[in-house]
Amino acid sequence: MDGELSVDFNALEDLIQLLLIAANPSTLEEALESLIEVSRTSVGCADLTSRKIIPTVPKLAESSHNPSNRHHLSLCLKLLRNLCAGEISNQDAFIKYNGVRILSTVLRSLASVSDPDYGVIRTGLQVLANISLAGEEHQLVIWNKFFPDEFVVLARVQSRETIDPLCMVIYACCDGNPELVAKLCSVPGLLILVEIMHTVFTVGFQEDWFKLLLSRICVENIHFPVLFFTLGKVGASQDSGEAGSSFDPFSPEQASLLRVTSEIVNERIEEIIAPNDLALCVLEIFKKSAGVVDFSSRGKSGLPTGSPANDVLGYSLTILRDICAQDGSRDKGEDSMDAVSMLLSSGLIELTLSLLQDLEPPPIIRKAMKQGENQDGTSLSLLKLCPYRGFRRDLVAIIGNCAYRRKHVQDKIRQENGVLLLVQQCVTDEDNPFLREWGIWSVRNLLEGNAENQQMVADFELQGSIDVPELARLGLRVEVDQETRRAKLVNVPGK
Numbered sequence: 001m002d003g004e005l006s007v008d009f010n011a012l013e014d015l016i017q018l019l020l021i022a023a024n025p026s027t028l029e030e031a032l033e034s035l036i037e038v039s040r041t042s043v044g045c046a047d048l049t050s051r052k053i054i055p056t057v058p059k060l061a062e063s064s065h066n067p068s069n070r071h072h073l074s075l076c077l078k079l080l081r082n083l084c085a086g087e088i089s090n091q092d093a094f095i096k097y098n099g100v101r102i103l104s105t106v107l108r109s110l111a112s113v114s115d116p117d118y119g120v121i122r123t124g125l126q127v128l129a130n131i132s133l134a135g136e137e138h139q140l141v142i143w144n145k146f147f148p149d150e151f152v153v154l155a156r157v158q159s160r161e162t163i164d165p166l167c168m169v170i171y172a173c174c175d176g177n178p179e180l181v182a183k184l185c186s187v188p189g190l191l192i193l194v195e196i197m198h199t200v201f202t203v204g205f206q207e208d209w210f211k212l213l214l215s216r217i218c219v220e221n222i223h224f225p226v227l228f229f230t231l232g233k234v235g236a237s238q239d240s241g242e243a244g245s246s247f248d249p250f251s252p253e254q255a256s257l258l259r260v261t262s263e264i265v266n267e268r269i270e271e272i273i274a275p276n277d278l279a280l281c282v283l284e285i286f287k288k289s290a291g292v293v294d295f296s297s298r299g300k301s302g303l304p305t306g307s308p309a310n311d312v313l314g315y316s317l318t319i320l321r322d323i324c325a326q327d328g329s330r331d332k333g334e335d336s337m338d339a340v341s342m343l344l345s346s347g348l349i350e351l352t353l354s355l356l357q358d359l360e361p362p363p364i365i366r367k368a369m370k371q372g373e374n375q376d377g378t379s380l381s382l383l384k385l386c387p388y389r390g391f392r393r394d395l396v397a398i399i400g401n402c403a404y405r406r407k408h409v410q411d412k413i414r415q416e417n418g419v420l421l422l423v424q425q426c427v428t429d430e431d432n433p434f435l436r437e438w439g440i441w442s443v444r445n446l447l448e449g450n451a452e453n454q455q456m457v458a459d460f461e462l463q464g465s466i467d468v469p470e471l472a473r474l475g476l477r478v479e480v481d482q483e484t485r486r487a488k489l490v491n492v493p494g495k
Contacts, residue, residue: 032075039082048083054093057083058102065106070117073106077123084130091134094127100145103127111153118159125154125165132172139173143180148188155195160206163199167209174216181216185223190230193217194253197231201256214257215264215272222277224261228285231257249292250308258285258315259304265322274323279339282319283346289313290355295384298431302389310387317394320348324401340402349402349409353418356395358384362429386431393432396425400442410450419456422446 035053038044061076063069080099083090094100107124110116128146132139146154146169154166170192174180183189200210218224231253265274289312299305303314324340337345360366360383386392399422403409413419425439447454 028072029075032072032079036075036079036082039079045083045085045087049087049090052093054080054083054090054099055097058094058097058099061106062102065109070120074117074120074123077106077120077127080127081123081130084127086130086133088134091131091138094131095138095141100128100131100141104145104150108150108153111157116157116159118157118161121154121157121159122161122165125162125169129165129168129172132169136177139177142169143173147183148192151192152195155192155199158199158203160203163196163203163205164207164209167196167205167213168207171209171213171216174213178221181221181223185217185221185226190227193227194230197253197257201253211260211264214260215268218257218261219264219268219274219278220272222275224278225281228254228257228281248308250289250312252308255304255308255311255315258282258312258319262315262318262322265319269322269325273326274339276337276339276342279320279323279343280346282316282323283343283348285312286316286320287351289316290351293387295358295387297387298385299388299391302433305388314388314391314394317391317398321394321397321401324348324398325404344402344406344409349399349412350416352395352398353413353416353421355384356392356399356418356425357421359392359395360385361424362392362427362432362435364427364429365424389431390433392425392429393435393438396422396435396442397438400438400445403442403445405445405448407450410446410448410453413446414450414453414456419446419453420460423457423460 035048039048057076057080061073061080064073064076080094084094103124107121110121110124128142132142151166151170154162157163170184174184184192196210196213205211218227232251289309293309293313299310303318304311305314320343324343326338326340399413399418403413413422422439422442426436426443427439429435443457447457
């Protein structure tokens with residue numbers, strides 16, 4: 001046997017004797033590789049478990065985390081990962097023999113160097129993740145050892161390979177434990193989330209654990225506001241250190257948080273009810289962003305635009321759109337006000353209608369209006385432009401979703417002179433993909449079960465104020481009542 005490896009091999013001597021593998025492996029590396037191969041199968045893993053090898057492997061890993069033994073450390077961690085994958089006796093033994101303490105030392109050492117080995121760190125985090133799946137007792141041991149400092153160190157490792165399993169570990173520890181979620185979303189836990197966000201927004205992510213963690217914090221719980229405003233402070237402190245940087249009321253991190261939150265709400269719209277705190281906070285963000293965005297120039301791209309203010313405006317709209325599509329009847333208590341009702345009572349319809357009214361009309365409508373521009377003295381040049389492609393569509397979508405089977409909203413739109421405005425959105429617009437579809441949806445919801453709104457649209461069409469063939473898509477047509485001589489909308493047979 002190699003004299004150079006005799007010390008390491010002696011450390012594994014008892015372990016190797018417990019295994020019925022090659023009688024005399026020549027190197028430590030070969031011994032570990034043999035163990036890993038055996039542990040890949042359920043039968044082999046059970047055999048190793050019966051031989052109680054867990055106490056030895058973490059100790060070997062602890063003695064191997066210097067740069068010269070990095071490969072041996074990687075092999076030790078892979079062996080531990082396999083042994084602790086769903087095998088409760090090994091997971092218990094790992095806790096009992098200080099495996100969490102050893103692993104925290106190893107991971108901090110690996111993460112603190114200038115050129116970290118992302119693959120080895122990922123394997124170590126996978127070991128932790130497997131341990132965390134054993135239950136609350138194991139999760140608390142991990143949490144108490146890693147929160148907050150060790151989590152912060154690991155969150156600062158700029159790699160997709162490491163951020164995914166780290167999010168899995170934190171998610172598993174917090175799952176079903178509101179107290180730990182609250183700690184994560186308060187000082188000093190917020191620093192962990194800020195560093196995770198910074199890493200994700202810098203290098204991205206591959207697996208779903210980041211979204212699951214963010215969903216648990218922001219969409220299923222009430223902690224979105226504190227995280228959003230904390231990211232704003234972080235962005236402001238970074239900008240203040242850059243010479244000549246222009247002030248932006250929102251940070252790129254805040255825009256990115258809204259983007260991912262929007263994706264989560266959209267993807268899980270049938271599963272979860274957005275908390276009122278999230279809805280009202282996003283509405284306030286929308287109001288603020290609408291006050292600072294430049295509406296004097298037409299946006300040339302959809303979301304994301306690269307402008308934090310424009311992106312905050314757009315993603316707050318898409319979140320509100322999907323929240324307003326949720327069925328309030330699924331909410332909890334009978335006396336509780338659902339998120340949509342709270343948004344409506346906070347002025348959502350008035351704000352979106354006002355923004356839509358201030359926008360220049362869609363191109364088809366604009367072309368027709370230019371002919372009468374000199375006659376009524378109204379200049380289209382004074383109207384606002386869409387700051388990004390899809391802005392008009394998103395406004396219409398919110399209004400349409402709010403009007404769905406809510407007569408008081410239908411009436412409010414009519415009272416705010418919004419009926420003709422919405423009918424004018426049932427047209428194609430290259431700068432607002434699917435505007436016509438959302439327009440038709442909105443008008444359909446505006447008219448359903450509302451005789452006053454139906455009469456108003458019928459009068460408009462009879463007077464020539466509108467000519468919208470898309471009404472036929474809703475199964476409607478205008479007829480003149482022979483007795484009253486008033487126009488009315490009637491159902492088209494077969495529609």
